[in-house]
Amino acid sequence: MESNAQERLEVEWIRRAQQGDHEAFGLLVEQYQRRVFSTVFHLVHQQNEVEDLVQEIFIKTFRAIRSYNFRAPFGAWVARISVNHCYDYLRRKRSSRLNYYWQLSEDSRRMLERGLEPQQRESPPSIEEQAVLKDLVKKLLDRAPAEDRMVLVLKEIDNLSVEEISEVLNWSVSKVKVRLHRARKRMLADLKRCR
Amino acid sequence: MRCGRIQKLLEERGETSLSPVDRQHLEACPDCRLYARDWSMLTQGLKLISQEPIPEPSLGFSARLLRRLDEENAPGFLRPEFYENAGRRVIFATLVLVFTLLLAMALPASGPVRHKPNVDTYWPQPEVLTTRNAPVYVGSFPPVPAWVEVKSVSYHWR
Ligand SMILES: [Zn+2]
Numbered sequence: 001m002e003s004n005a006q007e008r009l010e011v012e013w014i015r016r017a018q019q020g021d022h023e024a025f026g027l028l029v030e031q032y033q034r035r036v037f038s039t040v041f042h043l044v045h046q047q048n049e050v051e052d053l054v055q056e057i058f059i060k061t062f063r064a065i066r067s068y069n070f071r072a073p074f075g076a077w078v079a080r081i082s083v084n085h086c087y088d089y090l091r092r093k094r095s096s097r098l099n100y101y102w103q104l105s106e107d108s109r110r111m112l113e114r115g116l117e118p119q120q121r122e123s124p125p126s127i128e129e130q131a132v133l134k135d136l137v138k139k140l141l142d143r144a145p146a147e148d149r150m151v152l153v154l155k156e157i158d159n160l161s162v163e164e165i166s167e168v169l170n171w172s173v174s175k176v177k178v179r180l181h182r183a184r185k186r187m188l189a190d191l192k193r194c195r
Numbered sequence: 196m197r198c199g200r201i202q203k204l205l206e207e208r209g210e211t212s213l214s215p216v217d218r219q220h221l222e223a224c225p226d227c228r229l230y231a232r233d234w235s236m237l238t239q240g241l242k243l244i245s246q247e248p249i250p251e252p253s254l255g256f257s258a259r260l261l262r263r264l265d266e267e268n269a270p271g272f273l274r275p276e277f278y279e280n281a282g283r284r285v286i287f288a289t290l291v292l293v294f295t296l297l298l299a300m301a302l303p304a305s306g307p308v309r310h311k312p313n314v315d316t317y318w319p320q321p322e323v324l325t326t327r328n329a330p331v332y333v334g335s336f337p338p339v340p341a342w343v344e345v346k347s348v349s350y351h352w353r
Binding site for chain 1: 203206230233234236237238239240241242243244245247249250251252253256257258259260261263264265267268
């Protein structure tokens with residue numbers, strides 16, 4: 001009941017925003033900003049650039065809002081704009097650093113060599129291990145092609161279902177599955193290369 | 196073939212989804228074991244990243260955003276870029292003016308570029324008037340005959 005009322009309210013805000021009502025758009029921003037911040041932060045990993053990117057995304061959203069036709073959920077539509085914006089940003093950034101270079105820390109290397117054996121996996125990793133692991137996976141994500149990174153972040157970090165990802169990226173479900181598998185394989189191969 | 200299928204299952208559903216036969220394969224196959232170990236490491240890392248605190252929008256984020264939208268929709272003279280452009284024009288005009296003034300000061304007070312030349316920079320030129328149909332010499336040699344009238348004239352620019 002309450003979610004229905006919320007949905008109706010949201011539809012009203014969208015319609016008003018489509019007429020150019022900034023105040024109504026502000027309410028939509030309040031509603032979705034956390035989600036957009038999360039997606040941008042996980043895709044870009046640059047804390048100091050997140051807010052600027054989110055602002056650009058919402059400006060784009062407002063400029064395009066007349067073309068929103070209520071077929072997909074508004075959240076998925078905003079997510080699509082966010083992901084596309086980050087994708088362009090990542091591609092620009094990647095091409096501007098052709099001599100991209102990174103090195104694993106000594107701790108990451110040791111962890112990679114040792115791996116997390118099955119019996120160790122039962123007990124949660126220590127705080128230090130967690131930090132090393134996070135750092136390692138972030139570096140792998142940074143190295144991954146923009147498309148791999150997008151699909152992996154949406155699935156494994158933002159925890160979207162394959163169906164939701166297909167809505168956000170405007171891909172078929174089977175394409176999402178294939179790309180996801182390819183991205184995981186590539187990341188694992190990259191992990192092996194680091195050994 | 197079997198390795199590929201098992202590795203895909205590991206990715207999509209995790210180790211617990213494997214049938215006893217597949218599990219036996221996993222125990223025996225070094226490739227699949229390594230794959231399972233690496234994949235588990237990756238998923239743990241990804242999960243840890245997903246638990247990191249997300250940066251909060253700074254205070255007044257949406258108000259600033261709306262102000263930017265208002266500015267974009269404002270008539271020309273109210274937009275900030277109007278002042279930016281106008282400012283640029285003022286600076287450009289000032290530079291041109293300063294340059295012109297400097298050029299004016301640097302130029303010599305006289306010359307062909309400006310103003311009429313000073314009279315004394317031109318020496319008076321002798322003007323030769325003949326009264327008869329006879330050869331005329333100008334200068335000191337041969338001597339000017341008495342019937343040649345030499346008149347001093349100074350030229351002025353008009
Ligand atoms: Zn195998």
